[in-house]
Amino acid sequence: MSVQAPERERQELFPNKTEYQGLLSRRTRRARLFQAGCLLALTIAVLALATLLYTIINDSFGLVAIVNQNDPAAIVSDLGYDSETTGLADISYDEMVGLLEADVSSGVGRRLERDQRFYEDRLVFEDDATWAEICSSDTPPTGCTAGPRDQANVYSLVVERVVVADIIATNQLVPSLLDPQGFESEIATGFEAGRFPDYTIEQVHFEWRAWFNPTFLNTPQSSTPEVAGIRTAILGSAWLVLITILFAVPVGVAAAIYLVEYAKPSRLNDFIQTNINNLAGVPSIIYGMLGLAIFVRVLEPFTSGAIFTAGVPPSDNGRTIVAAGLTLGLLTLPVVIISSQEALKAVPDSLRHAGLALGATRWQTVRSQILPVALPGVLTGTILAVARAVGETAPLILVGAASFITTDPSGPFSKFTALPIQIFQWTSFPQEEFHNLAASASVALLLLLLTLNAAAVILRNRYSRRAE
Amino acid sequence: MTTDQQVEQKGRGSGSFKKRARPGELAVRAFLLVAGLVSIATTIGIVYELGKESLLFFQDERVSVIDFLTTTIWQPGVGGFGIWPLVLGTMLISIVAMLVAVPIGLASAIYLSEYASRRVRGFFKPVLEVLVGIPTVVYGFFALTFMTPLLRSVFGVNIVGFFNVLSAGMVVGILIVPLISSLAEDALRAVPDSLRQAAYALGASKLEVSTRVVVPAALSGIAAGFVVAMSRAVGETMVVTIAAGASPRNFAIGQDSLFGYILNPFQGAQAMTGYVAITASGDLGYNTIDYNSIFAIGLTLFFMTLGLNSLSRRFVNRFRQKYE
Numbered sequence: 001m002s003v004q005a006p007e008r009e010r011q012e013l014f015p016n017k018t019e020y021q022g023l024l025s026r027r028t029r030r031a032r033l034f035q036a037g038c039l040l041a042l043t044i045a046v047l048a049l050a051t052l053l054y055t056i057i058n059d060s061f062g063l064v065a066i067v068n069q070n071d072p073a074a075i076v077s078d079l080g081y082d083s084e085t086t087g088l089a090d091i092s093y094d095e096m097v098g099l100l101e102a103d104v105s106s107g108v109g110r111r112l113e114r115d116q117r118f119y120e121d122r123l124v125f126e127d128d129a130t131w132a133e134i135c136s137s138d139t140p141p142t143g144c145t146a147g148p149r150d151q152a153n154v155y156s157l158v159v160e161r162v163v164v165a166d167i168i169a170t171n172q173l174v175p176s177l178l179d180p181q182g183f184e185s186e187i188a189t190g191f192e193a194g195r196f197p198d199y200t201i202e203q204v205h206f207e208w209r210a211w212f213n214p215t216f217l218n219t220p221q222s223s224t225p226e227v228a229g230i231r232t233a234i235l236g237s238a239w240l241v242l243i244t245i246l247f248a249v250p251v252g253v254a255a256a257i258y259l260v261e262y263a264k265p266s267r268l269n270d271f272i273q274t275n276i277n278n279l280a281g282v283p284s285i286i287y288g289m290l291g292l293a294i295f296v297r298v299l300e301p302f303t304s305g306a307i308f309t310a311g312v313p314p315s316d317n318g319r320t321i322v323a324a325g326l327t328l329g330l331l332t333l334p335v336v337i338i339s340s341q342e343a344l345k346a347v348p349d350s351l352r353h354a355g356l357a358l359g360a361t362r363w364q365t366v367r368s369q370i371l372p373v374a375l376p377g378v379l380t381g382t383i384l385a386v387a388r389a390v391g392e393t394a395p396l397i398l399v400g401a402a403s404f405i406t407t408d409p410s411g412p413f414s415k416f417t418a419l420p421i422q423i424f425q426w427t428s429f430p431q432e433e434f435h436n437l438a439a440s441a442s443v444a445l446l447l448l449l450l451t452l453n454a455a456a457v458i459l460r461n462r463y464s465r466r467a468e
Numbered sequence: 469m470t471t472d473q474q475v476e477q478k479g480r481g482s483g484s485f486k487k488r489a490r491p492g493e494l495a496v497r498a499f500l501l502v503a504g505l506v507s508i509a510t511t512i513g514i515v516y517e518l519g520k521e522s523l524l525f526f527q528d529e530r531v532s533v534i535d536f537l538t539t540t541i542w543q544p545g546v547g548g549f550g551i552w553p554l555v556l557g558t559m560l561i562s563i564v565a566m567l568v569a570v571p572i573g574l575a576s577a578i579y580l581s582e583y584a585s586r587r588v589r590g591f592f593k594p595v596l597e598v599l600v601g602i603p604t605v606v607y608g609f610f611a612l613t614f615m616t617p618l619l620r621s622v623f624g625v626n627i628v629g630f631f632n633v634l635s636a637g638m639v640v641g642i643l644i645v646p647l648i649s650s651l652a653e654d655a656l657r658a659v660p661d662s663l664r665q666a667a668y669a670l671g672a673s674k675l676e677v678s679t680r681v682v683v684p685a686a687l688s689g690i691a692a693g694f695v696v697a698m699s700r701a702v703g704e705t706m707v708v709t710i711a712a713g714a715s716p717r718n719f720a721i722g723q724d725s726l727f728g729y730i731l732n733p734f735q736g737a738q739a740m741t742g743y744v745a746i747t748a749s750g751d752l753g754y755n756t757i758d759y760n761s762i763f764a765i766g767l768t769l770f771f772m773t774l775g776l777n778s779l780s781r782r783f784v785n786r787f788r789q790k791y792e
Contacts, residue, residue: 039579397745
């Protein structure tokens with residue numbers, strides 16, 4: 001008995017040849033499965049990205065079913081054009097205004113003119129006396145100060161008010177390509193089921209629509225999805241980027257220089273460092289609350305622009321571009337500091353020693369030796385941080401970006417909207433058309449981020465080549 | 469020769485190396501220090517403002533700290549101020565997100581660190597970086613227009629709500645995959661090669677080296693990545709606001725069925741961040757109970773993420789001590 005136990009143990013340790021082969025092949029099979037599983041995980045990540053892009057593109061183009069209450073071709077031929085060659089968009093500015101004058105009620109016309117006037121030198125709907133009166137009141141409408149409308153703007157008004165195009169249903173890109181008849185029969189069954197009580201099926205016509213198009217980029221927002229655009233949102237985002245950079249880059253780079261080049265290990269400096277790392281992990285919505293409490297509320301006289309103007313402030317509260325830009329700046333700051341620190345730390349110490357040994361002061365060394373070498377790294381990190389800030393939505397909601405603004409921002413103290421806010425707003429509407437708009441705005445936002453990232457890559461390559 | 473010049477001549481000539489005062493240098497240094505202090509001011513600002521407004525919230529006669537922390541109904545309109553429904557929403561979404569992101573993220577990290585050739589890495593790394601760069605509001609749109617319809621067609625329209633935790637959680641999961649995979653990959657790569665070589669010398673297969681040697685050795689670093697990702701999921705706003713709905717999942721322990729209602733992932737549940745965003749996007753007057761309530765929620769959120777981040781730092785430190 002006492003001999004058997006080790007014997008059995010040995011048999012388990014050293015199986016016979018067939019068992020051994022079986023074990024070995026099981027082990028290799030398991031190893032191969034594991035590898036395939038890991039690769040699968042990565043593939044899922046790639047698929048997720050592909051699906052996301054697919055979803056956005058799919059919603060940005062496709063067939064739409066439209067009912068025009070007035071036929072654009074008839075309007076154009078009434079004006080004496082050949083409707084085969086001339087589209088509604090091709091007629092002159094004056095003719096468009098004429099169409100509006102003929103078709104729009106005087107109340108609506110006056111409202112449009114108060115939003116933004118049609119001509120610099122004359123009024124279309126309003127009479128001069130009333131105009132002078134409302135413009136000298138305490139709360140003059142935007143039309144008193146803003147410049148006249150442009151062609152694209154008036155065209156969208158004509159489509160909205162004269163043609164009254166109503167998109168009753170939309171289809172996505174891929175189904176539109178693969179099965180265009182499917183959409184038409186879907187609409188037909190929709191009519192039979194009484195889904196569109198306001199129209200008859202004869203009024204409907206189908207056309208291709210690129211929701212993402214130049215007009216979309218250049219028209220202000222509208223509650224009518226057919227003519228809504230993201231011009232105001234793009235300009236708002238551009239202003240935000242500008243203010244974010246103006247605030248975060250000088251402060252962030254200076255803080256990084258202090259921490260890397262000047263700070264000796266002390267309790268204060270350690271605390272600053274830990275604090276920056278902690279701030280980088282704070283959710284963006286908390287920065288939004290900080291912005292709401294400090295920039296919008298406490299600093300309202302500054303952020304509404306009231307202290308810069310004697311009379312009526314540019315904005316009646318602090319929910320302005322400058323408040324949002326500073327909020328995004330604070331949010332970006334830790335990232336800018338950390339990436340600048342890394343760039344500065346990568347500069348070899350020999351440069352510092354050489355500068356100091358030649359009798360340069362610390363600041364002279366930093367300014368003329370270390371910063372130029374660290375610049376590409378600093379710039380790349382900064383651009384990436386700013387790109388992150390451009391896509392932030394939650395802080396903007398908190399500081400009160402308005403979701404409905406139709407006039408361009410006039411300066412840092414005006415109310416604003418931004419691309420991510422616009423996407424959020426349109427996504428939360430139930431109608432399909434607004435989802436198409438949200439998808440197109442997403443395409444625009446992604447293109448903007450792509451440009452920023454490409455700029456970062458180009459800068460990095462260009463400078464690193466020069467350094468070599 | 470004026471006295472000043474004499475002094476300067478003397479200073480140079482006599483070889484006095486006493487440090488000269490340089491007001492310019494001092495000013496620069498002061499400016500840099502002030503820039504460094506901005507970050508501390510930010511932290512103080514966050515803690516002060518969140519704390520002050522929360523205090524106002526709890527001073528309101530309709531609210532009590534005890535009810536806030538112990539009751540399970542959040543209905544500000546009728547005086548229900550128990551934070552648990554919102555915490556429940558946040559936790560459900562974060563757990564779904566972690567269930568999606570941990571296996572995918574960890575497996576990706578293992579593949580990238582242990583298996584992938586340089587070319588394969590060169591393809592997958594940029595993809596993960598692009599995933600990081602996509603704004604969360606676009607992920608929200610994706611959740612609502614792709615994930616939700618998909619889930620509803622898979623599980624049935626009657627089971628899955630238009631707003632649901634599962635869709636939001638899965639998309640938040642996709643969003644944090646790159647975070648987990650990059651942090652875990654860094655940890656795996658930091659494991660010394662000698663450990664791998666020793667295991668191979670003993671006849672271990674790549675699977676055994678990865679799962680029994682490298683991953684355990686990098687465990688605290690990987691755990692740090694998980695915790696950071698969790699903190700990110702808890703603080704994520706746009707996806708949960710868009711896809712998880714705007715009604716808090718009020719519940720009563722003992723009355724509501726645990727899996728049918730309280731933990732049901734197929735129905736909507738407002739998260740803490742979702743409540744803050746929705747409340748703030750309406751017309752919000754200062755000094756109202758709604759205004760103050762978002763700061764109380766924000767303060768809770770701040771401490772939750774701060775706790776998670778400190779936990780992760782502790783893991784990282786343990787990992788560093790091991791290998792540096």
